[in-house]
Amino acid sequence: MDTEVSMGMNRTGAQMAPVGTKELLAYAEARAANVEPDADDDVALRQAYAHESDGVGSVALPGTMKGMATAVTEKLKGAKPTMFIDKLGERLAYERTGVRLYDALITKCMAAEPEEDTSIDLAQLTGIRRDEQAHFKLLAQTLEGLGADPTAVTPCADVAGVMALGMMQTLTDPRTTVAQALNAMLAVELADNASWELLIELAEETGHDELGAQFESALEAEMRHAALIRGWLRSAVLAEA
Secondary structure: OOOOOOOOOOOOOHHHOHHHHHHHHHHHHHOOOOOOOOHHHHHHHHHHHHHHOOOOOOOOOOOOHHHHHHHHHHHHOOOOHHHHHHHHHHHHHHHHHHHHHHHHHHHHHHOOOOOOOOOOOHHHHHHHHHHHHHHHHHHHHHHHHOOOOOOOOOHHHHHHHHHHHHHHHHHHOOOOOHHHHHHHHHHHHHHHHHHHHHHHHHHHHOOOHHHHHHHHHHHHHHHHHHHHHHHHHHHHHHHHO
16 A cells, blocks of 8 residues: 555546536536525524434433442432443443554554554554553443443443544544554544543542542553654654655
8 A cells, every 4th residue: 555645636626627617616606596595594403403302312220229329329419420420431432442443553553564664662552452441441340330330321422432433434444544543543542631631520529539549540541642642643744754
């Protein structure tokens, strides 16, 4: 695979066919509706859909007596256990996807052409993958400890899964280079760092200080991941420049 960014027969721009572009514009202008489109109609329609929507799923009811007792206790303290469970579910889904993304990145690096000088240390990359798996297990154990079901898909977990589709497609596309894959992973890691920070704050606000301390260790690891990915991306891009 040619990994160098080069000029070629890219036909996506209008400048490649100036005559055809003029004809296309003339055709559109000649057959345009007489009534000007009203953007407010689109906004009103989207607002109506939003008002009618029931939201993206729900947090599952506790399936154990311990879970029910924990939920009742939290509510008596004035907390909203559903929000904490939802964000824990989101991180669980994100870390699970992270393992799969790093599996894909490792495969791409192993299949890279010799000229792709990325300076990636596969041992370190495998270590990151191991950290992601450890974080997934930590979150699963945390949910179980709170009496929640770690296999249940919470609303935020559902959204995280949809967001991850584009990243997974980028990493597994055989045409993407290692540098392009690293670019996607940097976005993943930066979002991961910010989300762990929020989860730590949420844990402390809801009185789960011990969990917050455990999550701090996870955040430190994620910060190292982001630094490594940023460095590898920089080397890969400058090598191609």
